[in-house]
Amino acid sequence: MRKALHFRPDRALRTALVYALVLLVSFVFAFPCIWLVLSAFNAEGDLLTLEGFFPQTYSFDTFRRLFTEITKYDYPRWFGNTLFVAAVSCVISTFLVIAVAYTISRYRFKSRKAMMKATLILGIFPNFMNMTALFVIMTQLHLINNLWGLILLYSSGSTMGFLVQKGFFDTIPGTIYDAATLDGASDFRVFVSITLPLAKPMIVYTALTSFVWPWADFMLPSMLLIDKSSWTVAVGLNSLDDSEFSIFAAGSMFVAVPIIVLYVALSKYLIQGGSAGAVKD
Amino acid sequence: MTQMLQRTPGTQSAFSAYQVRLSCAFMGLGQLFCRQFTKGALLMLLEVGFILFLVFAGVDNIIGLFTLGTTEGVPIMGIEGDNSISMLAWGITTIFLVLLFALAYYANIKDVIYTIGEIRKGNRVKNFFESCRTLFNQKFYFLTLTLPLVFVCIFNIMPIVFTALVAFTNYGGEVVPPRLVSWTGFQSFRVIFTMSEYIGTMGKILAWNILWAVGSTFLVYFGGLGLALLYNAKCLKFKRFWRVFPMFAYAIPSFITLTGFYFMFCDSGPIVGLLKDWGWVSENFTIISYDSKWSLRLLGFFCCAWIGVPSVMFLATGILSNVNKEMYEAARLDGANGFQQFLYLTLPFVLFATTPVIISTFINQFNNFSIFYFLRPETVYAPGYFNANSSDLLINWMYNLTVENGLYSLGSALSLILFAFMAIFSLIAYVTSPAYKKEDTYR
Numbered sequence: 100m101r102k103a104l105h106f107r108p109d110r111a112l113r114t115a116l117v118y119a120l121v122l123l124v125s126f127v128f129a130f131p132c133i134w135l136v137l138s139a140f141n142a143e144g145d146l147l148t149l150e151g152f153f154p155q156t157y158s159f160d161t162f163r164r165l166f167t168e169i170t171k172y173d174y175p176r177w178f179g180n181t182l183f184v185a186a187v188s189c190v191i192s193t194f195l196v197i198a199v200a201y202t203i204s205r206y207r208f209k210s211r212k213a214m215m216k217a218t219l220i221l222g223i224f225p226n227f228m229n230m231t232a233l234f235v236i237m238t239q240l241h242l243i244n245n246l247w248g249l250i251l252l253y254s255s256g257s258t259m260g261f262l263v264q265k266g267f268f269d270t271i272p273g274t275i276y277d278a279a280t281l282d283g284a285s286d287f288r289v290f291v292s293i294t295l296p297l298a299k300p301m302i303v304y305t306a307l308t309s310f311v312w313p314w315a316d317f318m319l320p321s322m323l324l325i326d327k328s329s330w331t332v333a334v335g336l337n338s339l340d341d342s343e344f345s346i347f348a349a350g351s352m353f354v355a356v357p358i359i360v361l362y363v364a365l366s367k368y369l370i371q372g373g374s375a376g377a378v379k380d
Numbered sequence: 381m382t383q384m385l386q387r388t389p390g391t392q393s394a395f396s397a398y399q400v401r402l403s404c405a406f407m408g409l410g411q412l413f414c415r416q417f418t419k420g421a422l423l424m425l426l427e428v429g430f431i432l433f434l435v436f437a438g439v440d441n442i443i444g445l446f447t448l449g450t451t452e453g454v455p456i457m458g459i460e461g462d463n464s465i466s467m468l469a470w471g472i473t474t475i476f477l478v479l480l481f482a483l484a485y486y487a488n489i490k491d492v493i494y495t496i497g498e499i500r501k502g503n504r505v506k507n508f509f510e511s512c513r514t515l516f517n518q519k520f521y522f523l524t525l526t527l528p529l530v531f532v533c534i535f536n537i538m539p540i541v542f543t544a545l546v547a548f549t550n551y552g553g554e555v556v557p558p559r560l561v562s563w564t565g566f567q568s569f570r571v572i573f574t575m576s577e578y579i580g581t582m583g584k585i586l587a588w589n590i591l592w593a594v595g596s597t598f599l600v601y602f603g604g605l606g607l608a609l610l611y612n613a614k615c616l617k618f619k620r621f622w623r624v625f626p627m628f629a630y631a632i633p634s635f636i637t638l639t640g641f642y643f644m645f646c647d648s649g650p651i652v653g654l655l656k657d658w659g660w661v662s663e664n665f666t667i668i669s670y671d672s673k674w675s676l677r678l679l680g681f682f683c684c685a686w687i688g689v690p691s692v693m694f695l696a697t698g699i700l701s702n703v704n705k706e707m708y709e710a711a712r713l714d715g716a717n718g719f720q721q722f723l724y725l726t727l728p729f730v731l732f733a734t735t736p737v738i739i740s741t742f743i744n745q746f747n748n749f750s751i752f753y754f755l756r757p758e759t760v761y762a763p764g765y766f767n768a769n770s771s772d773l774l775i776n777w778m779y780n781l782t783v784e785n786g787l788y789s790l791g792s793a794l795s796l797i798l799f800a801f802m803a804i805f806s807l808i809a810y811v812t813s814p815a816y817k818k819e820d821t822y823r
Contacts, residue, residue, distance in 0.1 A: 114615040121610060121622050128625040128686070132632070135640050146643055152650045195531075198524040206521045220803050221536050224795075231782050231791070232539035232546070235469050255531030286520040315633030318749070322783075333635050341648050351636040362631040363624060369694060 139348035146344035161349045174350055176328060177335040181314060181354075184246050184331065188253035189310035196257055196305050200264030201294055205276070215262070222259055230322050237323055244326045252323075253313045267301045268294070303368040311358060403492040407485060410492035414499070418508035423488055430481050438474050445471025448549070453558035464561035465551065472541055476533060543792045552788035568793035577766040581777070582794075584765065588677075589773045593746040596684045600745070601738060603685055604692025605730060609722070611693070612700055623697075626690035634687055638754035641683050642668065645755075670757045676771045680751050688745075692737070699733050700726070739809045743802065749775045774798055 134152055139161055141154035165174050203211060233252070234243075242248030271294070279289045295302070317333040324330050332354050339347045362369065403410030408423030444467035453461025495505060506514075515523045547568055551561045572578045607626065611619055629637070645651050645667045655661045667675045703726065711721050752771050762770045767785055768777045774794070782791035 110615075117610065117613045117616055121616060124607065124610070125622060125625040128629045128690075131637070131640055131644065131686075132628050134644070135636075146646075146648050152654075195528050199528050202521045202524045208521055216807070219806065221532070221540070224540055224799055229536070229539035229543060231788055232469075232542035233535070235465055235542065236534070236539060239466055239469055251531070252535055255528070255535040258528045258531060259536060290520070311633075315635065317635040333633070337635065337639065341643060341646065344643055347639065347643070351632075351640070355632045355636055358633065359628060359631040363627055366623075366627060366694075 135348050135351060138345055139352055141345040141348075143345075146341040161345045165346060165349050172335060172339070172346065172350075173328065173330075174332075174335065177330050177332045178353065180246060180329060181331040181333070184249050184253070185310050185314040188250045188257070188313045189306055191250065191254040192257035192309040193302065193306045195254060196261050196264055196309065197295075197298065197302060198290075199258055200261040201268050201290060201298075203261065204265045204268035205273075218259055218262065230318070233319075234322060242323075244324055244329045246329065248323060249313065249319060249331075252319055253309070253316075257309045257312060264301055264305060267298065271297055300368045303365060307361060307365060307369065310361075314354070314358065397492075397496045399496060400489065400492050403489050407488045411488075411495070414492065414495045415505055416495065416508065416511075419491075419511060426484065430477075433477070437470075438477070441467070441470045441474040442478075444468075445475070448562055449560045452560045455558055461558055462560065463557045465557055468545060468549075468561075469542060472538055472545070476538065544796060546788055547792035547796050549789050552782075552786055552790060556786065564789075568789045569797075571790065572793055572797070578790075580764075581766040581768055582774075584770075585768060585772060585774055585777055588771075589746065592677075592680070592748075592773060593742055596681060596688070596745045596748070597738065597742045599681060599685050600688035600692055600741060601734075603689040605696050607689060607693040608696035608700055609726070611697065626693055629686055630690035630694070634750055635754065637687055638683060638750060641679070641686075642755050645679055668755060668757050670762050670769055672757075673770045676752075676755065676757075676769075680755060680771060683755065684745070684748070684751055688741070692741070695734065695737060696730060699730055702733075703729055739806060743806055746773075746802065747775050748773065749779065752776050753779070 137153055137157075140157040140159065142156040142158040142160060143154070165172070169175070203215065237243055237248050240248070242251070275293060275297075276289055279293055280286075284292070315333065316331075317337060320331045321334045321337070324334060332350065336347055336350050336354075339350075399410035399413045401410075402413060406424065407427040408420040408425075411420035411423060414420075444462070447467075448464040449462025449467055451459075451461045453459055453463075499505060548563060548565060549561050550564045550567065555561055572582065610616075611623055616622065643649050647666050647668070652661075652665065652667060656663065656665065666672055667679060669676075707725055708721055711725060716724070752769075752773060753776060756769055756771070756776070761767055761780075765772075767780045767787075772780070778791045778794055778798075781787045781794070
């Protein structure tokens, strides 16, 4: 009875509107994903055979082909390459980015502001324009077709993005450091036993973003990896045309699903980390 | 020696001590005479190594940078000539090394002056182990920044210098190794600004590029903000569940998303097929083809929103959770309705907090390479454009010029023009942003 008394039509209408919008948005985001996943189970691989959106018959045949027809598409190898590059560059870049961001945030030295401005300018230089030059340099260093060449590029590239992490370190009050220094801790000690534990959300955020970039990048590997055996998944999948559509769909699933799981599991850190670096009062 | 110096404090300035002069003459000598044997020996080794490098390779490299090769190779006759491009690369590397060495030399002289100053004050000279330990203390920044700086020099700065220099050569087209490349000054810029096919294409692409950058930034930013507010609505239950859907779009690598959308909207894809089956469009209807202007551009906006909106949404969600709740309480008591609260409280706060995000989104969208790379029709270039499609952005055009058609010097010149434009814009935007001015707020 009480509920009926408090029933207000405008509020109910608003709730209905909110739910309708949320459902619409969810549909827009979910539909392409569902379409791609179902296409991976298509018994016939060609895009042209699709009648409407969804396949007529479903099977696991695509997945069998993906992992066994190694001469045509060496998917297990591409996957291994991608995992190797992403994991190693994740470790190196996380270490470098955190160290650089902390240093720039905490210490005041002569070329500090100049370095920050230089970073900004370098960051806006169109990425791929360096690539002709990078290709020449990597050829001179004999790092073409070499996964370590990619790892070097990703590590140095992600170091350039330290401004987000610096923004986070700026919010840690300096008094904590002063107290530790008074107690006789060296600067290195302070970094290891005070800064790092405080920065845990930021470290997770950094590790995640610096894993995802090499994992999902297409431009650099397509330029530097010429040999088919050194390809990463992105290059390999992009070489497929629309007659092998379901192979593409199946191959994409193994790339996208780990990232989605990681993101959903760590979404708390993502939101915290991303906004900590950007928000300034 | 140490005692002698102590007896005459302040009679001489630290700059004129004989150790300083020795160190100016040869790196490390001064340190040796201050009894810092390990450090001195290491520094001397460094200078010897540098001189050897100059004698055996460095001087040739620098000369090569100016000549870009003198003997042209003829592969058929087995004559191996000079490779201008690798000479350019090594020339730049050598200049970098010389600059680095000059920096080390300067540091070496400053180090001796410091040591002499300490001796004058009567302090004991630091041994090698103690010098190393200061790296972990006062000079911690030196330890953490050296390696990243080296990386950035090799993989970020050197390619940019290389590209900038290539713009002033005739590298590209017919002129590639084994043919010799030479310096041509501003020739490439002259070509871009005077030849009608270039200037015409550039005008059209630039206009579209600016429209794209403004439109997509607006779309992504306010789309993200709107979604964040929608998911923040009080009447919505299971917020965590609903937020998973945009998370999908955020997490899927963009090359998969874009290729997926390409397959969905291409001529053999389901959307065009269904529209034809229902008889809504004519038989030769296409969304993605070389002369489809607005259908492809609109598809680009859609894909851009699909990919970009969720990240802004998560950012805005984080910011909204920081909004002071009491402000809303006060506003409600003063009789402000929901829309007014949004307009006068939420929007200014979020806009202020995310100014850097707007700037970086704008720059990213201006140079958004992947959207129209993955969505582009196969190969053919549009009529009225030189090596480009009607939907291509400047960055895609540069890619077509350099990577696909090998017109390196023209592409480089173009990127320099674009770079100057972007650098000025974003530097002004960054320096005037509150985030830069008030970075020490929490100190």
